[in-house]
Amino acid sequence: MDGTLTDSDTLHFEAYRETFLKLTPSFNGGERISREYYDDWMSGNSNPAIVEKLFPEMLAEDQTALWKAKEEVYRKISTTMTLLPGxxxxxxxxxxxxxxxxxxxxxxxxxxxxxxxxxxxxxxxxxxxxxxxxxxxxxxxxxxxxxxxxxxxxxxxxxxxxxxxxxxxxxxxxxxxxxxxxxxxxxxxxxxxxxxxxxxxxxxxxxxxxxxxxxxxxxx
Incomplete structure (x- = not known):
């Protein structure tokens, strides 16, 4: 649905950037992830798969807490969205x-x-x-x-x-x-x-x- 009903991938990208910077500040050398990195490694994957891949050493409950925190940010910033043309x-x-x-x-x-x-x-x-x-x-x-x-x-x-x-x-x-x-x-x-x-x-x-x-x- 993200990308086929609406262009919400940008919102997910921003939600991940904000969440990672806040909760995992040492990830990616402390730098915000780039859109290219997101498109190559994260877009289209499920949240559990993304977090497990990027943070394999993290406890399962902490992985779940991380992606759920990201989704809270997504819902907070996605108050308006537009259907794809046609x-x-x-x-x-x-x-x-x-x-x-x-x-x-x-x-x-x-x-x-x-x-x-x-x-x-x-x-x-x-x-x-x-x-x-x-x-x-x-x-x-x-x-x-x-x-x-x-x-x-x-x-x-x-x-x-x-x-x-x-x-x-x-x-x-x-x-x-x-x-x-x-x-x-x-x-x-x-x-x-x-x-x-x-x-x-x-x-x-x-x-x-x-x-x-x-x-x-x-x-x-």
């Missing part, structure tokens, strides 16, 4: 065609609910969410998407996924789903993992509508 019309178009939709995310449940509320999408997805770290394995493993397919009672070749990160695309592709990369720069960022899928800048991209045969519904 998303609402695209969702309406899919709904009018009778297409089933499910949200598969590595975000913690509290954050996912918070983000959906801010975006006004709770009625569409809150009851149909798959939370990555509530599965046996989170993204980049296929488990979250396999759980989503099970809930929909559909085979992988009857579904498509939308992802913006390497971990997300890897999860969807390994579960057998045709995958669209979403976001500016996605072609370069995801070219090594997208397989036969295509990358689009947003939900206004005509290539997306042509591939799915779904026209965006005019909400005016």
């Amino acid at each position: 998303l609402l019309e695209f969702l309406d178009g899919c709904q009018s065609e009778g297409l089933a939709m499910i949200l598969v995310t590595n975000a913690p449940r509290l954050d996912a609910v918070h983000t959906l509320n801010i975006l006004g999408l709770s009625d569409r997805f809150e009851e149909t969410m798959v939370i990555g770290y509530e599965c046996p394995r989170a993204k980049p493993h296929p488990d979250p998407y396999l759980e989503g397919l099970s809930r929909l009672d559909l085979p992988a070749d009857a579904c498509v996924a939308f992802e913006d990160s390497v971990n997300g695309v890897s999860s969807a592709v390994s579960a057998g789903l045709y995958t669209f990369g979403v976001g500016e720069g996605s072609q370069e960022r995801l070219k090594g993992v997208i397989g036969g899928g295509i990358c689009v800048s947003d939900y206004l991209d005509s290539r997306l509508h042509a591939a799915l045969g779904v026209a965006p519904r005019d909400t005016e």
